[in-house]
Amino acid sequence: MVDYSLVHGGQTLPILKQVSLSVARGQVVGLLGPSGSGKSTLLALLAGVERPTQGRIQVNGVAFDTLSTDALARFRRQHLGIVFQDFHLVPTLTAWENVALPLDLAGLPDSRPQAMAMLEQVGLAHRTTHRPAELSGGEQQRVAIARAFVSRPALILADEPTGNLDQNTSRHIIDLLFSFAKQWSTTLFLVTHDPQLAGRTDQQFYLRDGRLAEHNGCA
Numbered sequence: 001m002v003d004y005s006l007v008h009g010g011q012t013l014p015i016l017k018q019v020s021l022s023v024a025r026g027q028v029v030g031l032l033g034p035s036g037s038g039k040s041t042l043l044a045l046l047a048g049v050e051r052p053t054q055g056r057i058q059v060n061g062v063a064f065d066t067l068s069t070d071a072l073a074r075f076r077r078q079h080l081g082i083v084f085q086d087f088h089l090v091p092t093l094t095a096w097e098n099v100a101l102p103l104d105l106a107g108l109p110d111s112r113p114q115a116m117a118m119l120e121q122v123g124l125a126h127r128t129t130h131r132p133a134e135l136s137g138g139e140q141q142r143v144a145i146a147r148a149f150v151s152r153p154a155l156i157l158a159d160e161p162t163g164n165l166d167q168n169t170s171r172h173i174i175d176l177l178f179s180f181a182k183q184w185s186t187t188l189f190l191v192t193h194d195p196q197l198a199g200r201t202d203q204q205f206y207l208r209d210g211r212l213a214e215h216n217g218c219a
C-alpha cells in the first residue's frame, strides 16, 4: 500500500492514495485514468525516480526502500526500461549510439553489435547512423523501444508511448511493444487512453484522483 504526497507552496498535496498492486512477471498491464489522476507519478515510483511517502515498492524481488539512491539508479539501469511519449532520445547521438547507451552505462565492452541487432529488430537497419532530428516520430519511438529492451529488463514502463503519433504508426509501435514483451517475458506497464488498446492487455488498472481500481471483472 503506497501513498505519495508532494509539498507545494507550503501545502501537502496527496497525489497517490493507498495504491496497492501486484503484477506477475511477464504480464502486460494497462494503466488508465483521466489526465492528472497520477499515472505518470505511479510510473515514477515504479521506476524508483520518486520514493513513496509511505509504503513499499518491490520490483523483481528487490524492495526499493532497502537501496541507496546510487544503488537504486543502478538497479533502474539494469532492470528497467522506460518509454516516454516524447521519445527522450539523446539528440547528439546516432540511432545506434542511443540504443547502445544502456549497455555502455552497464560497462559492456562492445555494445555496437547488440545495438545494431536491436535496430534491425525494430525495422531500422537502414537508419542506424541517423540522429533523432533526422528521424520521423515513429522512427524515434522505435529507437526508444530498441533502447528500452536492449538490456532485456524485467520491467518496461511506457507512458503514453503513442501519444504523439498518428493512428497507423501507433499500431506498429504498440505491436512492437507487445511482441517484445512476449518474446522476452518482460512485464509491461502501458499508460494509455485507448480503451481498445487496454482491452488487449492482460490486466487493467484504473486511476482516479490518485486512487486505484482494478478492471477485469475482479474490481
Ligand SMILES: Nc1ncnc2c1ncn2[C@@H]1O[C@H](COP(=O)(O)OP(=O)(O)O)[C@@H](O)[C@H]1O
Binding pocket: 006, 008, 013, 015, 033, 034, 035, 036, 037, 038, 039, 040, 041, 042
Ligand atoms: N511537481 C509537481 N508539483 C505539484 N503537483 C504536481 C507535480 N507533479 C505532478 N503534480 C500533480 O500530481 C497529479 C498527478 O499528476 P500525473 O501523475 O502527471 O498525472 P497523469 O500522468 O495521470 O496525467 C496532478 O494533479 C498534478 O497536478
Ligand SMILES: [Mg+2]
Binding pocket: 039, 040, 041, 159
Ligand atoms: Mg502523465
